[in-house]
Amino acid sequence: MKRHFLHRVALFVLVLTSHSLHAKLDAFSIEKHVVTLQTTQGEVQIKRQDGESFVIDYLRDGQAQLPSFALAYPRQALPVKVSEYTSYVTITYAEQAIHVDKATGRLAFYYAGEEVVSEKLGLVETSEHRGFSFQLDTDEKLYGGGQRLLGMDRRGHKMPLYNKAHYGYTTESNQMYYGLSAVLSDQRYAILFDNSAKGELDIGHTYADELRFSADTGRTSYVVVLGNSVQQVSQNIAKVTGKQPLLPRWALGNFASRFGYKTQTQTLATAQAYIDNDIPLDAIVLDLYWFGPDIKGHMGNLDWYRPNFPTPENMIQTLTTQGVNTVLITEPFILSTSKQWTNAVANKALATNIDGAVETFDFYFGNTGLVDVFNQDAANWFLDFYSRLAQQGVTGWWGDLGEPEVHPATALHNIDGRLVGADAVHNAYGHQWAKILFEHQLKTQPELRPFIMMRSGFLGSQRYGMIPWTGDVSRSWGGLQGQIELMLQMSAFGVAYIHSDLGGFAGGDKFDAELYLRWLEFGAFTPVFRPHAQDNIAPEPVFHSEDVIDIARDIIKLRYALTPYNYSLSLANSMTGEPLVRPVSFIDESRFTDAKHYLWGDAFLVAPVKVAGVTKQAIDLPEGVWFDYWQKQKWTGEQSISVQAPIGQIPLLVKAGSFIPTVSPTQHLKAYNTRNLHIAYYADAAVQDSTYVMYEDDGASPQTLGTGAYQSIIMTAAQRGKALSLLLTVKGTYARAPLQRTIHYTVYGVNNLPQRVIIDGKHLAESQWQWDELTNSVRFTAELQQQAQINIIL
Structure with a gap:
């Protein structure tokens, strides 16, 4: 743990002699539970929030602040006690405390009487960047940064804070679809950088003892989350950023999905193939062919391509009677060649440039503009199309390319009448898209739980029902091998329904049955079960050989058999913030970096097979007594064991007492x-x-x-x-x-x-x-x- 605050004051005074970033505390006050520090460098506001957390806002004269995207608002500051001592001021509540050094203005955060984290340089501002600097202990380990493939301990890495697609990734990636400007430490704290702008996260890379967040512009605000364990800190993150609302139960079922179903006939035939093969099915997902005959030139039509889908209402009704929900892809790009281009321009629905004209640009799908989801009038225009489709029976939405995949820095977004550059809100674009869609559906279909699948967001996006996935992963063993790390890194920060395209999405020369079935095994113990891929190789089990169908059927039926357990995890997540998928560190903090195993709820320890040719799997058991789910053999914990791993039976342990x-x-x-x-x-x-x-x-x-x-x-x-x-x-x-x-x-x-x-x-x-x-x-x-x-x- 951190050393006591008073033991470190002398050291910090020496460090700060070469910096003007901390400031002497001149005065402090408290009003409506908000503590305001007046320093020689400006004002600092401190608010205690849900989830044993403190929000720290550094305010500077003339420095405009965007609204918070991370926090679950509206939130009033919660009560605290403020006490003054000779050299510092304390702000306390129960086990939580902040010590403010009067000489430097430096903040140190305590839990149960021990310091867990402190500012190093505090607010760091230059002509190009703004951010915060914190002290790291020598042996400290940290999760953080969201979707990356860097190892579970992100210490020693510097990473861009800019959501960006990484097509066909395998085992390494430093920049992906859904980053998180946050860390969670094995010292039992988390720090959330509440800034949506393009930036950088440096976790002891430039300086081994320093954690630094920086951004080109945006908010000068951070949140410190405390707790009595790594697991409690994780749940507290969900409480302060907003817990996931309930998903419809069918979201836990099996999905038919590919890139993509090209006709109404093909769509109905696919659903029927599941019924004919006695494989459960709850949803079918239509990729971009629902609105156009081919890939390019049609994005933004936002309506059915009737030559191939002549009676979509009838198709949806047929699927509905079969128990199958219809999920449609949409994108925020309106191509200049689409049917809605003139309409979008006339209704001022698109992001503009400095001259007030629509900001147009070229990308893979054509020449385009981008819906300004931050502008309420533009949002209303966009949402009208969702209303029409919902009236036809669509019950789920798939928002793609929402990083946005291309987002020119010269584009301007309108936030409450204020024009803001694209880089300032880039990382919150998918977040805002989910927000407007979630709130719209609750208003127009109050009897239904929203289903909103998107691949990019920000801290707190889960409170708008977002169901993210890990993007266009390579259809390879390398692609499978990184999925546990990606899933755990997101789940620990409140993003509970992170999942992958089962079987892999990108590439692949021929069907690898072993890889495919191992990925399905893994998927049965992840929040969403959705095989999806480019259709040069069928992602649906029903279009493969009989032996593949038989094994896939057993895997999927196991998933359905476990619905009472899985659905209980879902409700518990919405009540408490505890994720469905959990790192082993939740029950054994000494295994903070474990990415070979994970917990599915409290009962299951899952150890997926991630390489070819495996018939036995080594498992490092945590403390306790464990049963092999398949063989019912009983093992004492804290040892390495080997279990049988035939294809179709994921290595799976159940904890005694479950x-x-x-x-x-x-x-x-x-x-x-x-x-x-x-x-x-x-x-x-x-x-x-x-x-x-x-x-x-x-x-x-x-x-x-x-x-x-x-x-x-x-x-x-x-x-x-x-x-x-x-x-x-x-x-x-x-x-x-x-x-x-x-x-x-x-x-x-x-x-x-x-x-x-x-x-x-x-x-x-x-x-x-x-x-x-x-x-x-x-x-x-x-x-x-x-x-x-x-x-x-x-």
Whole structure:
């Protein structure tokens, strides 16, 4: 941990003699819980916010500030206590504290009485850049920067803060689609640089002991997030930047997607192929051919290409009756050759140049302008097209190229009547696009949860329902190998639904069944299951050989069987900010840099196969007792083990003390219900008590959490000697909730024939339960209304 503040003052005074960046504290005040520091260099405002966080705004006379994109507004400052001492001022609340050095104005942040991070040079301003400098400890490790392939510990790297496409990437990348101007340290703090402008993040690269954020322009503001663990800091980031609203349940299902379906006939035939092959399907995604006959020249039409899609309303209705949702791609570029160009110009919907004319430029798809999503009038023009498509039955949106892929620095955006250069808001473009679309859908379709898939955003984009993916990854083993790192780096900062194009998107000379199926295995334990690729090789399993179809079917049906568990993760994320995918550091902070394994919720440790020819997989177990999900072998933690890894069975461990609820898979999630629920409990004497909560609601209403229209099925276990007690309690309700459930129990870790099984005080006959010696498990069935008590005498 950081050394105590007073021990470091003398050292800092020496360092600062060559800088004028810190300033003497002249006075301080507090009004409406906002602490204002008056220094010889200007004013600093400090506001405590949700998630054990502090927002620090450096204000300078004459320096315009853009609005915050990172923070979940509106937020009032929360109460703090301010105390003055001889050489410093403290701002405190519970375990959180800031010490302000009177001589230098330097801020140091404390948690539970220990310093965790401090400014080094504080606000750094030059004629070209503005940003902040912080002190790094010698052995400190940090996540940060968002989508990059640099290793989990980003210490020692300098990276651009400028969202930019990286087509066909494999195992290395320093600049990608969705960067984050933030770090999360193993010292249990995070710093968020609340500036959307083009910039740079230097994590101990130029100077080993310095973390520095800088930008060409924009806000002089940062947020420090604290907590009692790495996991808590991660959840607190989601609280201060905004938790993800609930997704429709169908978003956890299987998607048919490619670049792209060219006709209405092909689209319907693809959905039917899933039904014919008994593979569940919940959505089909239409790429750019829905609005044009070929790739170039049509972007911005924003309407169906009727020669190939003659009756899209009928197509959508047919898909809907099959339980399949329709998702359409849109882009923010309006080509000068598109049907909407004249309309867009007339309605002033596009970003302009310094002369007030539309800023036009050439890129891969043609000559174009860019929708000014920051301008409310332009946004309204754009959103009218979404309304028309939604009225036809479209239920999901795919926003592509939203970095934006091309964004001339000479383009100007209108924010509340103020013209702002493209570089100042570049990293917030996709964020703002998601915001206007999210708010529009809630207004026009208040009964539906928005589905908004986009590949670029900013800190806090998740609060607008954004579902990002990792871009145009190479269809290769190298492409697969970087996906855990990308997923974990984003998830830890609140971006919970990050996922990849399963199977890989770009290139590939021939179909590699092993690579494809290994990627699907991995995808079954990621937030979104969406195979997608260039269509020279079919990304859908239904267009491959029978043996590939059979294995893919099993993988996808496992995904659907786990819907109660997965959907509970989804609801819990919206309630607490805890991500679905979690680094192992959440349970063992000594493994901060682990990118070979990850956690899927609390129960699963996942170790995907990422190289060809593997039949066994080494797994480094965290502390605890773990079960092989497939073989049911039990292992003691903190050792390296080897498990069988046949294709179709991802190496997967379950932590002792876990409850895993499942259902029988259905063709789509509209047919999902939990009237018949399977619950597996993994017992071990080392885990005396455990609790798990399964959440259920109608799967569609945006108001579930606000109105309390959901059920919590609380599962507890207590093991004392040879007695194992299981208790299920149902709390809450929602429309059409089951009045009764039939629960099919399997309890693993039962090494000997039980003496008896008792349900709600009644002894079961021996014929009513079964013990399996091969899997050391006991099975039985119980009925559940509001509560069920099970006792197993071992």
